[in-house]
Every structure is written in structure tokens, then in C-alpha cells.
Amino acid sequence: MVDLRTFVTAITAASLLALGSGTAVAAPERDADTADASAVRVDDGSFEYPTVPANSYLTVSEGQPIGPWKVTRGGVDLIGAGFWQAAEGNQSVDLNATQPGTVSQTFSTKPLTKYTVTYSLAANPGGPALKTGRVLVNGQNVQSFSFDSTGKTRANMGYETRKVTFLSLGFTATLAFDSTVSGAYGPVIDDVKVCSCGLL
Ligand SMILES: [Ca+2]
Numbered sequence: 001m002v003d004l005r006t007f008v009t010a011i012t013a014a015s016l017l018a019l020g021s022g023t024a025v026a027a028p029e030r031d032a033d034t035a036d037a038s039a040v041r042v043d044d045g046s047f048e049y050p051t052v053p054a055n056s057y058l059t060v061s062e063g064q065p066i067g068p069w070k071v072t073r074g075g076v077d078l079i080g081a082g083f084w085q086a087a088e089g090n091q092s093v094d095l096n097a098t099q100p101g102t103v104s105q106t107f108s109t110k111p112l113t114k115y116t117v118t119y120s121l122a123a124n125p126g127g128p129a130l131k132t133g134r135v136l137v138n139g140q141n142v143q144s145f146s147f148d149s150t151g152k153t154r155a156n157m158g159y160e161t162r163k164v165t166f167l168s169l170g171f172t173a174t175l176a177f178d179s180t181v182s183g184a185y186g187p188v189i190d191d192v193k194v195c196s197c198g199l200l
Contacts, residue, residue, distance in 0.1 A: 041107040041108070041109070041115065041194035041195065041196075042068075042105050042107055042175065042192055042193065042194050043067070043068035043105065043107075044067045044068050044069070045119075045191060045192030045193050045194075046086075046088045046089045046091070046190060046191055046192070047066060047067070047069070047078060047089075047091045047092055047093050047189075047190060048067075048089045048090065048091050049066075049067035049068075050066070050067060050078075051080070051091075052078050052079065052080030052081075052091060053080055054080050054081045054082045054083075055080065055081070055082040055083055056080045056083060057077045057078060057079045057080055057083055057094070058077065058078045058080070059075055059076075059077050059078075059097045059098075060075060060076055060077070060078055060097070060101075061074075061075045061097070062074060062075065062101070066078055066093070066103060068105055069103050069104065069105045070103070070104055070105070071101055071102065071103055072102045072103070072104045072176065073100075073101055073102035073178070074096075074097065074099045074100050074101035074102065074179070075096075075097030075098065075099060075101045076093050076094060076095050076096070076097055076101035076102075076103050076179075076186075077093070077094040077096070077097050078091060078093055079091055079092045079093065079094055079188070083154070084125075084154035084155070084157055084188075085154065085155060085156065085157045085159075086190055087120030087122070087157075087159040087190035087191045088120065088190055088191035089190075089191075091190075092120075092122075092188050092189065092190040093177075093188065093189050093190070094124050094185075094186050094187075094188050095133055095177060095178070095179035095186040095187045095188070095189060096124070096179050096181065096183060096184055096185055096186025096187075097184065098183075098184045099182070099183075099184075100178075100179035100180065100181060100182060100186060101178075101179055101186070102136075102176050102177065102178040102179070103176065103177050103189070104136075104174055104175060104176035104177075105174070105175055105176075106172050106173070106174040106175075107172065107173060107175070107194065108171065108172055109168035109170065109171060109172060109173045110168065110171075110196070111168060111169060111170055111171060112167065112168070112169065113167070113168050113196055114165055114166070114167055114168075114196065114197075115165065115166055115167075115168055115173065115194055115195065115196055115197075116163060116164070116165045116194070116195055116196075116197045117135065117163065117164050117165070117166070117175060117192065117193070117194050118161060118162070118163045118191075118192070118193045118194075119135075119161070119162055119163075119177070119189055119190070119191060119192045119193070120159040120160070120161055120162075120189070120190045120191040121145055121147050121159065121160050121161075121162050121187060121188070121189065122147060122149070122152065122157040122158055122159045122160070122187075122188040122190075123147040123148075123149040123152070123157075123185070123186065123187050123188055124149065124184075124185040124186055124187075124188060125149050125152045125153055125154060125157070125185075126184075126185045127183055127184065127185025128181070128183070128185065129148050129149050129150045130146055130147075130148055130149075130181070131146065131147050131148075131149060131179075131181050131185065131186055131187040132144070132145065132146045132147075132179075132180045132181050132187070133145055133146075133177060133178055133179045133180050133181070133186070133187040134177075134178045134180060135164050135175070135176070135177060135178075136174075136175070136176040136177075136178050137166045137168075137173055137174065137175055137176075138173060138174050139174070139176075142164050142166045143162070143164040144180075145162055145187070147160070147187055147188075157188065159190070175192075175194065177189045177192075
């Protein structure tokens with residue numbers, strides 16, 4: 001049975017969370033790597049662990065981990081060094097294995113604090129040109145994204161840096177990247193960083 005109060009609360013939270021759909025925020029830029037250690041909230045945002053054999057990939061299904069991440073829907077492919085260009089380090093994630101998937105990680109937050117997520121977005125060069133997905137926080141859509149892989153290759157993936165800001169209402173947040181395109185060729189994610197980059 002659906003608890004109406006829970007439902008209404010979720011809708012309200014979603015409204016509060018959607019602070020920055022696809023637009024750059026005005027908060028001062030800070031490099032998460034050089035900021036204080038507490039600024040980096042996600043672990044292995046570069047998807048470097050576990051190490052996949054070079055020029056290969058590992059299909060990870062719902063319920064299975066990718067280092068500190070977890071596949072929470074469908075399946076994703078963890079792409080090894082050399083299979084295609086990574087945005088950072090050697091590895092990246094294709095959000096579609098043979099079906100769309102979701103990869104998520106829960107991290108500590110301070111309540112009523114604004115967090116900025118930056119990530120590198122590209123797409124598997126195969127299949128239909130347009131790849132789509134969403135950034136979810138606690139299951140709520142905080143950013144829909146798309147990437148056109150026309151003209152892109154495994155050697156030149158064309159990564160773009162995307163950014164979204166959300167307001168944490170609790171002591172943890174679950175960040176997820178979720179494919180919304182069918183088939184075996186999905187959006188590609190790498191170099192995920194989260195920081196508390198400014199006052200609300
Ligand atoms: Ca990487």
C-alpha cells in the first residue's frame with residue numbers, strides 16, 4: 001500500500017533537490033582534488049577498481065559491486081584500459097550492458113547542505129547516435145542528460161564535463177547514474193566528483 005504522506009514528501013523533496021538541471025552553478029569553482037579531503041565524497045569516481053583486463057570489459061549485473069559502486073538495475077559494462085578512451089585514468093563505465101543499467105554509491109552528507117556533482121559524459125560509439133540517461137539522488141531525477149555519439153570513436157570519445165547541484169536533506173545521499181536508452185550501447189560515465197562547494 002502506498003503511504004500518501006511518504007509519497008507527498010518524496011515529491012516535495014524532488015522539487016527541493018532540482019536546483020540545477022543541466023546548468024552551471026554560480027558557486028565558486030574549486031578543484032576537488034586540491035580542496036580539503038572532506039570535499040571529495042565519492043570513492044573511486046573514476047571506476048578504476050576492480051581492474052579489468054586491457055582491451056576488454058566486464059559485464060556487471062544488478063546487485064553486483066564495482067568497487068565502492070553497486071549496480072542497482074539492469075547491467076553495465078566496466079570498460080578496461082585500451083578498449084576505448086577514458087576521461088580519467090584507464091577505465092570507464094558504459095551504462096548499458098545488453099540492457100540499460102544503473103550504478104550508484106551512497107556517501108555521507110550534512111543535512112541542508114548543497115553538493116555539486118561533476119562527471120565526464122560520453123557514449124558508446126556504436127548503436128543509435130543519441131544516448132540518454134539521468135542523474136538520480138535518492139532515486140529522484142536531478143538531471144536528465146543526452147550525448148550524441150555521431151562522429152565519435154573509441155579513440156576520440158568526446159567527453160564533456162557535466163555538472164549538477166543538489167540539496168541534501170539527510171546524513172547520506174545515494175548518487176546514481178541511470179541509462180534511459182534501450183539496447184547494448186549506452187551513455188559512458190567517468191571521473192565523478194562530489195564536493196560541497198559553497199554556501200546554500
Ligand atoms: Ca576512469
